[in-house]
Amino acid sequence: MAKELRRDLPLKVLIVDDEQLVRKGLRMTVDWGRHGMAVVGDAPNGILGWEKVLNHEPDIVITDIVMPEMDGIELAHKIRHRYPHVKILFLSCHRDFAYAQQGIQLGISDYIVKTSMGDEEMERCLDKIRRECELHLQNQSSMAASEDEMQIVMEWLRVQDITADERLVAKLNGDWSWMTRGGCIFHLYDNGSANNSSFSMSDDKRKEYRNEVSSPIGPEPEPKAFLKIGEAFASGSPGRAFLPCPDGTALLACHWAERDTAEHELLHLKSSRNPGLGWRLEGPVEGGVRWIEGVLRLLRLRAIERETRLVSRQHKEDILSAIDYINHHLHLDPRVGEIADRIGISRSYFSTVFKEATGSSLIDFLSQKKLERAQNLLAMTDYRMEEVAEKIGIGDVKYFAKWFKKSVGFAPGQYRQQTKRHQNPMN
Structure with a gap:
C-alpha cells in the first residue's frame, strides 16, 4: 500500500510520456512548489513508469495514453488496483479521445489534450487535483477519528x-x-x-x-x-x-x-x-443511560432466546422478558404475581402461557434458576454459604443447605470441594 498523505510534505508527482520534450517541459515550466508538489521522477513508457510507481509511491501520476510497451490505460489499471488513492492525469491527443473516455471510467482525475495544453489549463488541473488530495487527507483523518470512536462501542460490548x-x-x-x-x-x-x-x-x-x-x-x-x-x-x-x-x-x-x-x-x-x-x-x-440499558437488554434477550428451548413460540417476547426479569431479580425471590405485573398480564394467564412455552411451571423454573445460580457461585467464587443463599433469594442458610442437598445430592460445602477438585486435578 502507498503511504498515506501528510500535510507537512509536498505531493509526489511522477511524469510518464514517451516524448522527452514533454517530460522536460512539464518539469521546467510548471511551478510545482506553488501547488505543494514535487516531481520525483519520469519515465518514457508504462513499464518503466510502473517500476517508478512502485519505487516512489507517488501521490499523482501524469501520463500519456498512447506509449510503446505499456500504454497509459494499462498503467492506470495497475495503479488503480494497487494504489486506489493515487490521482491520475491523462495527457492525450485528439485521436486519443476514446482512450480518454476509458480513463474517465477508471476514475482518473482529469485529462488534457496536448495540442491545447497551456499554462492556464495545467494550473486548473493541478489545482483540482490538489483539492482532491486535500479532501482525501481530510477523509483519512475522519476515518481515523471514527475508527477510534467505533472502538469505544466495540470495547464496551466486549468487556x-x-x-x-x-x-x-x-x-x-x-x-x-x-x-x-x-x-x-x-x-x-x-x-x-x-x-x-x-x-x-x-x-x-x-x-x-x-x-x-x-x-x-x-x-x-x-x-x-x-x-x-x-x-x-x-x-x-x-x-x-x-x-x-x-x-x-x-x-x-x-x-x-x-x-x-x-x-x-x-x-x-x-x-x-x-x-x-x-x-x-x-x-x-x-438519554445515554437509557441507550445503554436498552442495548444491554436487547443483548440479554437474545442470549436468553439462544439458551432457552421454548416449546411454544406464542407470547415469546413476554416469556423472554419474564426470564430476563427473573435473572436480574433472583436475589429478591420474585413471586409469580410480581413477574406477571411486570409483564402486564394476569397472574393466572401468565402461569398458563409460561408453562406452555417452557414446558415447566413458573415455580419449578424459579427453583431451577436458583439452583443453577447457587451451583455456579459455589463453583466459581469464594462466597460464604450465607452470601450464596442471599444471592438466590433465600434468607435462611440452614434451609438453603437442606434444599441444596436435596436437589443435588451434596451439601453446599461438599459440592464446592468436588467441583474445585475437578477444576484443579493436580491439587
Missing part, C-alpha cells in the same frame, strides 16, 4: 467494565447525543434455517443487511458510515446507524419516527432474501 462504560457515556453525551434523543434500536440477528441452529450472522450477511437498511447514507465501511449517519441525524436529515456486534449480530439505530419505515425495509429484506433474519426493537430511547 462492559467501568472504564468502557465511562467512555461510552461520555460519547453518548457528546458527539453521539443524536442517538439518545427520541431514537430506537433494532437488534438484528440470523435465526438460520430449519436445519441450521446458528444464531449469528456471517460477515457477508451483515454487510448485505447494512447495505439494505442503511440508506440514504449508502454502503460504506462501518466506521465512516457511523460517523456520517451521526452527522445526518444531528442535522435532522433521515439516516440510520449500523453497528456490528462482537457476537455476530448487529445494532441498527434510527429515529423513533422512522421505526415503521425501517421495519418495513427489514420485512422486505426478510421476505425477499433472508428468511432467517430476525430482530428485536427497543425504544423510544431518551
Whole structure:
C-alpha cells in the first residue's frame, strides 16, 4: 500500500510520456512548489513508469495514453488496483479521445489534450487535483477519528467494565447525543434455517443487511458510515446507524419516527432474501443511560432466546422478558404475581402461557434458576454459604443447605470441594 498523505510534505508527482520534450517541459515550466508538489521522477513508457510507481509511491501520476510497451490505460489499471488513492492525469491527443473516455471510467482525475495544453489549463488541473488530495487527507483523518470512536462501542460490548462504560457515556453525551434523543434500536440477528441452529450472522450477511437498511447514507465501511449517519441525524436529515456486534449480530439505530419505515425495509429484506433474519426493537430511547440499558437488554434477550428451548413460540417476547426479569431479580425471590405485573398480564394467564412455552411451571423454573445460580457461585467464587443463599433469594442458610442437598445430592460445602477438585486435578 502507498503511504498515506501528510500535510507537512509536498505531493509526489511522477511524469510518464514517451516524448522527452514533454517530460522536460512539464518539469521546467510548471511551478510545482506553488501547488505543494514535487516531481520525483519520469519515465518514457508504462513499464518503466510502473517500476517508478512502485519505487516512489507517488501521490499523482501524469501520463500519456498512447506509449510503446505499456500504454497509459494499462498503467492506470495497475495503479488503480494497487494504489486506489493515487490521482491520475491523462495527457492525450485528439485521436486519443476514446482512450480518454476509458480513463474517465477508471476514475482518473482529469485529462488534457496536448495540442491545447497551456499554462492556464495545467494550473486548473493541478489545482483540482490538489483539492482532491486535500479532501482525501481530510477523509483519512475522519476515518481515523471514527475508527477510534467505533472502538469505544466495540470495547464496551466486549468487556462492559467501568472504564468502557465511562467512555461510552461520555460519547453518548457528546458527539453521539443524536442517538439518545427520541431514537430506537433494532437488534438484528440470523435465526438460520430449519436445519441450521446458528444464531449469528456471517460477515457477508451483515454487510448485505447494512447495505439494505442503511440508506440514504449508502454502503460504506462501518466506521465512516457511523460517523456520517451521526452527522445526518444531528442535522435532522433521515439516516440510520449500523453497528456490528462482537457476537455476530448487529445494532441498527434510527429515529423513533422512522421505526415503521425501517421495519418495513427489514420485512422486505426478510421476505425477499433472508428468511432467517430476525430482530428485536427497543425504544423510544431518551438519554445515554437509557441507550445503554436498552442495548444491554436487547443483548440479554437474545442470549436468553439462544439458551432457552421454548416449546411454544406464542407470547415469546413476554416469556423472554419474564426470564430476563427473573435473572436480574433472583436475589429478591420474585413471586409469580410480581413477574406477571411486570409483564402486564394476569397472574393466572401468565402461569398458563409460561408453562406452555417452557414446558415447566413458573415455580419449578424459579427453583431451577436458583439452583443453577447457587451451583455456579459455589463453583466459581469464594462466597460464604450465607452470601450464596442471599444471592438466590433465600434468607435462611440452614434451609438453603437442606434444599441444596436435596436437589443435588451434596451439601453446599461438599459440592464446592468436588467441583474445585475437578477444576484443579493436580491439587
